Amino acid sequence: MNKVEASMAGTVWKVLVSEGDVVDSGQDVIILESMKMEIPLSAEIDGKVSKIMVNEGDFVAEGDVLLELVGM
Amino acid sequence: MIQKLLIANRGEIASRIIRTCREQGIQTVAVYSQADLEMPFVKMADESYLIGEPPVAKSYLQMDTIIDVAKKVCADAVHPGYGLLSENATFAQKVLDAGLIWVGPKPSVIAQMGDKVTARQVMIEANVPVVPGSGEIVTWEEAVHIANQIGYPVLLKASAGGGGVGMVLCHSDKQLEQHFATTQKRAGMYFGSSAVFLEKFLERSRHIEVQVLADQHGNALHLFERECSVQRRNQKIIEESLSPSISQEAREKLYQTALQAVHAVGYYGAGTVEFLVDQQENCYFIEMNTRLQVEHPVTESITGLDLVSWQLAIAEEKALPWKQTDLQPQGHAIEYRLYAEDPVTFFPSPGKIEVFSLPEGAGIRFDAGVEAGNTITPFYDPMIAKCIISGSSREEVLTRSRETFSQMKIEGIKCNLPLLVELLDHPDFVSGKYDTTILANRKGK
Numbered sequence: 001m002n003k004v005e006a007s008m009a010g011t012v013w014k015v016l017v018s019e020g021d022v023v024d025s026g027q028d029v030i031i032l033e034s035m036k037m038e039i040p041l042s043a044e045i046d047g048k049v050s051k052i053m054v055n056e057g058d059f060v061a062e063g064d065v066l067l068e069l070v071g072m
Numbered sequence: 073m074i075q076k077l078l079i080a081n082r083g084e085i086a087s088r089i090i091r092t093c094r095e096q097g098i099q100t101v102a103v104y105s106q107a108d109l110e111m112p113f114v115k116m117a118d119e120s121y122l123i124g125e126p127p128v129a130k131s132y133l134q135m136d137t138i139i140d141v142a143k144k145v146c147a148d149a150v151h152p153g154y155g156l157l158s159e160n161a162t163f164a165q166k167v168l169d170a171g172l173i174w175v176g177p178k179p180s181v182i183a184q185m186g187d188k189v190t191a192r193q194v195m196i197e198a199n200v201p202v203v204p205g206s207g208e209i210v211t212w213e214e215a216v217h218i219a220n221q222i223g224y225p226v227l228l229k230a231s232a233g234g235g236g237v238g239m240v241l242c243h244s245d246k247q248l249e250q251h252f253a254t255t256q257k258r259a260g261m262y263f264g265s266s267a268v269f270l271e272k273f274l275e276r277s278r279h280i281e282v283q284v285l286a287d288q289h290g291n292a293l294h295l296f297e298r299e300c301s302v303q304r305r306n307q308k309i310i311e312e313s314l315s316p317s318i319s320q321e322a323r324e325k326l327y328q329t330a331l332q333a334v335h336a337v338g339y340y341g342a343g344t345v346e347f348l349v350d351q352q353e354n355c356y357f358i359e360m361n362t363r364l365q366v367e368h369p370v371t372e373s374i375t376g377l378d379l380v381s382w383q384l385a386i387a388e389e390k391a392l393p394w395k396q397t398d399l400q401p402q403g404h405a406i407e408y409r410l411y412a413e414d415p416v417t418f419f420p421s422p423g424k425i426e427v428f429s430l431p432e433g434a435g436i437r438f439d440a441g442v443e444a445g446n447t448i449t450p451f452y453d454p455m456i457a458k459c460i461i462s463g464s465s466r467e468e469v470l471t472r473s474r475e476t477f478s479q480m481k482i483e484g485i486k487c488n489l490p491l492l493v494e495l496l497d498h499p500d501f502v503s504g505k506y507d508t509t510i511l512a513n514r515k516g517k
Contacts, residue, residue, distance in 0.1 A: 009422055009450045016261055035420035035454040
């Protein structure tokens with residue numbers, strides 16, 4: 001299991017994947033928006049998106065888990 | 073006469089506008105979000121009203137709520153500042169429909185200049201040179217054909233994109249072929265539209281803009297240029313006037329072209345015409361900003377004019393009292409933008425400002441939006457203050473800048489001050505011979 005966490009406080013601007021999607025390591029999965037800057041967050045492993053904890057527009061704090069991946 | 077002004081903005085620019093109003097005896101009304109309760113502009117205004125939650129969509133972009141406040145408090149004019157609703161033609165029209173004075177140009181002109189494709193078209197018709205480029209492109213064969221017409225290198229851009237996101241530099245047919253499909257896909261994913269277009273990439277170009285002031289009686293003047301080539305992520309960090317790097321001939325051409333653009337659209341108010349200037353000093357129109365610019369204090373320093381005051385006068389239908397030859401630039405000025413961000417990665421750094429100590433003295437101006445004890449929230453632009461240094465020569469300004477920075481103390485948040493200090497020793501910045509690649513090329517980056 002692998003988690004994608006918010007690198008800083010901000011708003012979830014885009015969720016680029018859905019639960020069940022297969023993603024590659026390095027692929028952008030969520031884009032945060034903080035202080036007018038878009039911050040892409042990528043998967044650290046090849047795997048399947050098992051759970052998405054946030055919706056677009058949600059406000060998140062630094063370190064919040066946004067998405068979970070299961071390694072393939 | 074404007075007697076009570078509502079400021080539909082926040083931070084340093086709201087404070088800046090309030091200062092001019094105080095000098096002129098104009099009452100001020102601030103509107104603010106829950107995140108900004110403790111900010112200086114809320115306390116500085118004569119009246120302040122909470123208009124919503126922290127995200128801009130729920131407060132500072134709530135047009136009807138803002139106009140309701142203006143009507144309720146019997147304001148007679150609305151100043152939009154920069155960013156937020158300042159270039160929103162719908163808001164400008166709503167302000168006018170409510171019987172209030174809009175401190176800005178006609179809504180139709182805002183709309184025309186806000187649409188990049190239309191603005192380009194208008195300028196081509198007015199004989200203003202634009203960066204060679206294309207309309208929307210669907211297939212990569214089409215892209216290669218057009219790229220060869222314009223000549224490499226080219227920038228492949230998402231039509232709906234901005235701020236450098238969804239933009240790829242291509243030097244050959246092969247690179248264009250490689251990036252075309254992925255750029256379309258990215259554009260669709262990020263911006264909801266897969267439309268892309270091409271623009272000629274001008275290598276080692278400079279970003280120079282001309283400040284204009286035009287009244288409602290057909291008089292238009294330029295207030296010289298600002299050199300804005302020090303940028304990160306396509307956002308400006310340092311601006312100076314005059315530009316240290318262009319010839320007098322190119323300078324005159326910029327002024328004339330800017331005024332041509334102003335007359336072409338029937339512009340009035342304070343505005344800025346932005347250009348890219350290539351190595352051969354060819355000038356290409358990029359866009360027109362139909363509002364007060366962040367870096368306007370640089371121009372104020374070398375002209376002695378208060379641009380906010382003239383915006384209000386123009387909105388009151390007063391005529392500009394000068395001829396172009398009456399205006400002469402005095403000395404030199406440089407503005408440094410202070411951002412709450414990591415000076416190396418440029419990532420934003422929200423948090424509480426524990427210490428915020430700025431020196432005072434001749435030739436030193438700070439336009440700050442915060443004070444010690446304020447918390448920088450993730451909701452807004454990371455710019456916390458501007459430092460404007462002026463003097464009789466560029467050398468004097470650089471020396472004064474170094475002294476000023478050595479006395480500044482900002483603690484609690486990360487700030488780009490170390491980057492500014494580093495730039496003051498960058499040989500290209502010191503010599504004035506720099507272009508938009510100056511930050512990308514610095515060591516360790």
